[in-house]
Amino acid sequence: MAATAHFEVAVIGGGAAGIVAAIASKCSGRSVVICERLPRLGKKILASGNGRCNLLNENLSEFFYNPSARHLVKSIFSKFGKPEIATFFKVLGLHTYCEEGRIFPATNQSSSVLKVLEMGLKRLSVPVEYDFQVENVAASASGFLLSSASGRKVSCSALIIASGGKSYPALGSDGSCYKFAGEFGHAITAPVPAAVPxxxxxxxxxxxxxxxxxxxxxxxxxxxxxxxxxxxxxxxxxxxxxxxxxxxxxxxxxxxxxxxxxxxxxxxxxxxxxxxxxxxxxxxxxxxxxxxxxxxxxxxxxxxxxxxxxxxxxxxxxxxxxxxxxxxxxxxxxxRGWNEADFTAGGVAASEIEPETMESRLKKGLYFAGEIVDVDGCRGGYNLAWAWASGYVAGQSAAGRQI
Ligand SMILES: Cc1cc2nc3c(=O)[nH]c(=O)nc-3n(C[C@H](O)[C@H](O)[C@H](O)COP(=O)(O)OP(=O)(O)OC[C@H]3O[C@@H](n4cnc5c(N)ncnc54)[C@H](O)[C@@H]3O)c2cc1C
Incomplete structure (x- = not known):
């Protein structure tokens, strides 16, 4: 991309939350781009569930999450909960099965989950800017201007930060985006490793x-x-x-x-x-x-x-x-630290996010989704469920606002 390209919605991070957010925005008729620092999408999806991807749980409710986030989680699941997540994947073409409440792809391979998501992006012609490590986010007259480490730029009217937490940095999420939330005035609950030896x-x-x-x-x-x-x-x-x-x-x-x-x-x-x-x-x-x-x-x-x-x-x-x-x-x-933690406890304070939309209460047009938010669930498909649900609501809300 030579000149600065403008999109109605830009998503930082092509993980579980970011991919679904982009699909939801595009389905609502907006132009959308994903900016991903790695040369491929969804590396953490591939690693999830020991390569099987426990993508959801039959018994989904806010009580499986940290108490300080339950109000937000309850609201988001009331819009995009277990039945909606299941239908979303069914429509994408994924067959699943349930084992003691935990839902897995029928193939038992996490690569199937990533593949149907990538097919969804392809069907909708959502562009992805790979190797785009967002280094700076600035408010601009038209919304936001994102700059990459190598000097590439993207501008957007609405921005969704879905850059994950700090666990398994080799899979992409190194906590580098908490600072953007902080620059817009958000409190960050100190992130600590969870589901960790x-x-x-x-x-x-x-x-x-x-x-x-x-x-x-x-x-x-x-x-x-x-x-x-x-x-x-x-x-x-x-x-x-x-x-x-x-x-x-x-x-x-x-x-x-x-x-x-x-x-x-x-x-x-x-x-x-x-x-x-x-x-x-x-x-x-x-x-x-x-x-x-x-x-x-x-x-x-x-x-x-x-x-x-x-x-x-x-x-x-x-x-x-x-x-x-x-x-x-x-x-x-x-x-044992970040390299062995399945997820992060902590992140952008849930109380500073609109429970109807995932929009920031402090900066209009800014949305969050996934593990960057101070939401952590029990093991058993709850963290991916949060990523899909919050991604969908953020993507649809960002697309639905007056741009
Ligand atoms: C080994 C392992 C197994 C797991 N198994 C399960 C499971 O079976 N079930 C379950 O529910 N949960 C599981 N989890 C947790 C779950 O995978 C995560 O909670 C979920 O993937 C978070 O999704 P996300 O989109 O918020 O973040 P991520 O998946 O981390 O995606 C964030 C994306 O943002 C990109 N990014 C970060 N910073 C920048 C930047 N500055 N510029 C551009 N791009 C950036 C990253 O490269 C990454 O692609 C597991 C986690 C791990 C590590």
Whole structure:
């Protein structure tokens, strides 16, 4: 593009939210462009759901999101919720199936989801400016002027910022656009990694690295329980991972990285399938039978746990051992950071966004969509659902305003 091209709507970011926003604007009859810093669209969609893309959940409601965003989320889902998202993808040509409430493409390949979105853009002739790293956004007489790192320019009447959060920067979203929101006066809730493995100070993590168990995990911050989840726990050389840990990691990450709380602890019930009296009785029976420490928990936990917990098992006190196995504490020192976080908690304050339209309450013609907003959902398709829904409402609203 030599001279500055003008579009009625420009979208920063060609991820889940940006692509849907562009489709919605174009379907409403507006000229629209996507400015994407990478040489291709939707890299994070491809990585999602371990390559399967859990694109939606049957049970969609605001209660699966951070409390401070629920008002906004509820309003957006009332306009573009589960049935509308499902129909949108059906019309694009995507077949899906549901597994325990989680919706996946029938092909089990995230590339199918990206492909139908790209076909949608192609059908509507939406232009994409690739390798367009937006470095500057200025208000202009006709709306906004975007400048890229290499000096390319795009002007637009309405602007949708859909540049994602800070997680997995290699997939495109490095948090570089929070500053634009800030320049228009928006408060940014400090972004922290969410759905992320945790680092813990406990030698047993290192000894048990690679071992997986089914456990109940509790996040305890400054003595208060802030989250609970059942599921897989994976011991790693640096700490804890697995689905149960990812599920409770958000509140721990907020405590450690944003609130700088005094203590963050994960408490594991390593034998959720046995209550404490039952476990105590079984341990007492084995102690009475003279089994050595390493065999006290054989068949209850993987064999390696016998050696890893030798210090505890040598006490020969059934009650103390049962209690420790049902409430093993791990002091959390931090998270594994942005390169291992599935999403971001924090971003543009939800209270500063119009819940009917996704338009900024501070700057007319400016819209936000997707993970750049301080909205984070549970794992299970909720973050992509937010990206599609907020993208659609932002795209349609930006197109519908008087330009
Ligand atoms: C490994 C992984 C697995 C996941 N799995 C799931 C899942 O199964 N289900 C689920 O619901 N959620 C999942 N998520 C979360 C979900 O993918 C994201 O919440 C969602 O993709 C966010 O969409 P977005 O469009 O807001 O941002 P992104 O998808 O991050 O897109 C933002 C786009 O903006 C571009 N961009 C950024 N800055 C600029 C700039 N300055 N100029 C131009 N372009 C820019 C980026 O290159 C990127 O293409 C997963 C995330 C990860 C990392």
């Amino acid at each position: 945790l680092t813990a100070k406990d030698p047993i993590c290192h000894i048990l690295q690679g071992q997986k168990i089914f456990a109940s995990a509790k996040a305890v911050v400054d003595g208060n329980t802030v989250g609970e989840a059942d599921g897989e726990v994976l011991f790693t050389k640096y700490g804890l991972s697995g689905t149960a840990i990812l599920d409770i990691s958000r509140d721990i990450s907020v405590a450690v990285n944003r609130l700088h709380s005094k203590s963050a602890v994960v408490v594991l019930d390593m034998t959720p399938f046995m209550d404490e009296p039952e476990l105590r009785t079984e341990l007492a029976r084995r102690l009475k039978d003279g089994f050595p420490p390493e065999e006290l928990i054989a068949g209850i936990l993987p064999n390696k746990f016998g050696a890893a917990l030798a210090g505890l098992l040598e006490t020969k006190d059934a009650a103390a051992i049962a209690k420790a196995l049902k409430s093993k504490e791990f002091t959390i020192t931090g998270t």
